[in-house]
Amino acid sequence: MTEKVFLLPDLGEGLAEAEIVQWRVAVGDTVTVDQTVVEVETAKAVVDVPCPYAGRVVALHGAEGEVRPVGQPLITIAEPVAERAAATEPAGHAVYREEERAGSGNVLIGYGTGHGGARRRRRPRLVAVDAPTTPASAPAVAGALPALVISPIVRRLAREHGVDLRTLRGTGPGGVIRRADVQAAVDTTADPGQGPATRSEPEPRTGGPAPVGATDVRDVVIPLTGIRRAIADKLSRSRREIPEVTIWVDADATALLQTRAEINAARPEQPVSILALLARICLSGLRRYPQLNARVDTEGQRIVQSAGVHLGIAAQTDRGLVVPVLRDAERLTTTELAAELAATTAAARAGELPPARLTGGTFTLNNYGVFGVDGSTPIINHPEAALLGIGRIVDKPWVVDGQLAVRKVTQLSLTFDHRVCDGGVAGGFLRHVADCVEQPALLIATV
Known part of the structure; x- marks a missing residue:
């Protein structure tokens, strides 16, 4: 086995960094060549990033919500010796198609894996969030539903408030889960006597006016990111x-x-x-x-x-x-x-x-x-x-x-x-x- 470090590639248009929205794999998972391993958000769009190596995930460099510079480590893969013998590019190097070198903005594929003619399928509008997208250690949810999510903002909001999307029924077209569905779940699980759920430690409110009669009024802090x-x-x-x-x-x-x-x-x-x-x-x-x-x-x-x-x-x-x-x-x-x-x-x-x-x-x-x-x-x-x-x-x-x-x-x-x-x-x-x-x-x- 040998460890290969995949660096965050240039996603086009001279973007210098990207925010990690959601990891699609966990440490210990086995990945294949060109498998999507992470969803990142740049200043322009949300992009699925495929990995050029096959093997076992050794380390994830960066937590969800963290901003990573282009060229810095993104994921480390323990690659089998047989796979390493077939590799032709050093760690972290990306091979671009000619139109990508010319600035066409097409999403990178292959990264020197010898699959230059392959095309990465476009991410579907309706993304099913089911058991394979959660860590192996997560407990099964009784009566869990397939969750259809379009917006990464909805997924992030659910993670921040500990809402399992598989337990929700979307009210959007075709059952798509909207931000309002997640917020309704947050309000439902809050203590009825205290209004919206609060954390044990004082933190800035994340948005919306303070409840009528509330004495704990704090500033809303919204980071300028992405x-x-x-x-x-x-x-x-x-x-x-x-x-x-x-x-x-x-x-x-x-x-x-x-x-x-x-x-x-x-x-x-x-x-x-x-x-x-x-x-x-x-x-x-x-x-x-x-x-x-x-x-x-x-x-x-x-x-x-x-x-x-x-x-x-x-x-x-x-x-x-x-x-x-x-x-x-x-x-x-x-x-x-x-x-x-x-x-x-x-x-x-x-x-x-x-x-x-x-x-x-x-x-x-x-x-x-x-x-x-x-x-x-x-x-x-x-x-x-x-x-x-x-x-x-x-x-x-x-x-x-x-x-x-x-x-x-x-x-x-x-x-x-x-x-x-x-x-x-x-x-x-x-x-x-x-x-x-x-x-x-x-x-x-x-x-």
Whole structure:
């Protein structure tokens, strides 16, 4: 037997560290080549990490919740001599496919095990948590149920409060266990006379308001780790470096809603969302005003206008705000845009997008109207140069042909980098978007 140490690999996009979410193996377990041994969370995504060695697990380097730097020991495997003779790479070295060396963001596979042609299967959206995923020493649970979990946040919350997911019935689609299901289990097991469960030692509360009449009121301490820290760093950098300006206009979206209804009535098998129509309008505007589809290269003291539109869509998830990107969105039809938007946002909320799908945008579309608000002055997604925001669509009094009428009105806001253009360009783009919202037929003339 010989011990091989597997180092935490570079997971793409220059990420320097990852947080251990869940170990899939325990010390003493036997693993095979390319078996997933740990689930980690980077600043971009949750990733399953396969091990390049086969043998017995000798040591796990790092506890769940711990942040490990890239290149540091992750797991030690006692490899049989026969396996060692077949190995061709020194400990901790990873072999990448050509597209990974080029920065495609694909998850690493093989790591020099001679399986370069194999593909690691994508982690399913519904992850069964059953006996094999728990340590061998864990006692069996009578009447345990197969637990379907999508979010690593749910699993972490269950571990923190000692909730066995196998005992819960999920209330989400298809029986998926949600955060509310875990929290309900925590509240049920708490002492009825003391409100939510408390620990014997004083610790900061983990969230939520203090119970009415409670005397033990403590601060909420939330560590900035993983994606929360990435969001904080990016937004802070945006505000430090970009001289941003926000302009806005109200638009009558009645005709846009009617157009969508007519499209979906004619092609119910390929429905089109309002967001897809707004994306199409944005693409039309960027064709006319390419100055906003750009970034500023501060080191080279130049403005770089992108050849294609890599459209970012702001999406709220359990892990925080992420911006998945639709590459070369201008090449998609409106129907294709709708399908890609639906699939991409669903994958983002499930934590299934690789890091490469969350970077590289050139313009962002942010529909904050889903939160029931009218307007916003959003922060630009650095290093992009502009972001279009859409507020809720509500009934408002509106003058039509000199007569007061009730119309479907929305507020459109554009935040732009004043270094890439002046107000004339920004105002022209926003007015074009508003005109197309009010008269969707104008799109035909501009496509």
